[in-house]
Amino acid sequence: MTLSLLSMTIAEVSQRHPAIAEFLAHAHAHDAKPERSLGAWIDTLDDDQLGLLGMDRGQIAGHLDALWGQLGELQRVAELPLRSLTLRGGIDKAGRPEQLDLTLAPGDVVCVVGPTGSGKSRLLADIECLAQGDTPSQRSTLVNGRSLDPAERAAYAGRLIAQLSQNMNFVVDLSVGEFVLMHANCRMVPRPEQATREVIACANELAGEQFNDNIPLTQLSGGQTRALMIADTAVLSSSPVVLIDEIENAGIDRRRALDLLIAREKITLISTHDPILALMGDRRIVIGSGAVVDVIVPSAAEKTNLYALSRIDDELARLRQRLRRGERIDELPASLMPTFSEAHGCD
Ligand SMILES: Nc1ncnc2c1ncn2[C@@H]1O[C@H](COP(=O)(O)OP(=O)(O)OP(=O)(O)O)[C@@H](O)[C@H]1O
Secondary structure, eight states, rough: HHHHHHHHBBBHHHHHHHHHHHHHHHTHHHHEEETSHHHHHHHOOOOOHHHHTEEEEEHHHHHEEEEEEEEHHHHHHHHHHOEEEEEOOOOOOOOOBOOOEEEOOOOOEEEEEOOSSSSSHHHHHHHHHTTTTTTOOOOOOEEBBOOHHHHHHHHHTTTTTTEOOSSSOOOOOOBHHHHHHHHHTTOSSHHHHHHHHHHHHHHHHSSSOOOOOBBBBGGOHHHHHHHHHHHHHHHHHHSSSEEEETTTTOBOHHHHHHHHHHTTTTTEEEOOOOOHHHHHEEEEEEEEEEEEEEHHHHHHHHHHHHHHHHHHHHHHHHHHHHHHHTTTSSSSGGSSSSOOHHHHOOO
């Protein structure tokens, strides 16, 4: 066990490390003297207390040391300031070279579009594993302009990158609040209860249907689950890169979801077939036959069209609500009605 950890007080260690705090609470260490050093506390444990913990002094010290080491690793990764993520081309499905050299910075939102089976998920998977020319696409990634050695890659993959996949089903027997609090504790965020409230409030801003922290996770709808995961990623995760595989049809407020991630300075990549979402990105990567074939910056006309499409989308959302309430849709809003010439195929 490191000397510095042994000499820290029980109160100090507990404040800095939720998992150690939980262990010490279980061992009733605070009942003794919170201002006592960890080393002194371990020395004073009698046989009964050691029996209750099921460990000898050396094992307790080793256990606390291992927990403390995890904090160090989380902090090291959190402290790595991600200034850029670069994607370098590999090959397409036919083995032809891919012309790609794209650098992304914090706050960038990039949409990934392309036909079914073209390789959108492959691109996200390459980023998720911080590929170094060793995946089917042979792409490589650079972090802050340089490639990673195997040890760095192992340490950073999964920490730099958070992925929200298409399929998310909960099987745990926990309420929403308990689940998010558990995650907050795992992430060692300073005020886990407050962070939990923030995640649930954010998720409710994104979700079409509201939910509270008492509801069992398994009762969340697909849209509510997506909203919760996006809010959780934005608020709790220190990962600076977020990969999202399809959020359309999930009944969540896509603009707010993106704004939440942008506000946290995340690099966000979203694979999508949804025209509204596709136009919301700063850039749009087009994939064909396994390779990036274009990187498009939305034009001013596209931004205007995005506004028009969003209004149509709002109308459709209202119609959806009316249908849910059991209403009939005998009349459409004027904005959705074809003009006379459109309806009759006139120029
Ligand atoms: N450059 C490549 N070289 C070899 N195989 C590739 C390449 N790109 C993609 N693939 C493979 O092609 C298959 C389809 O790719 P992927 O699942 O990424 O498509 P997609 O665009 O996400 O499809 P969907 O829209 O249906 O989700 C996968 O097996 C993937 O590994």
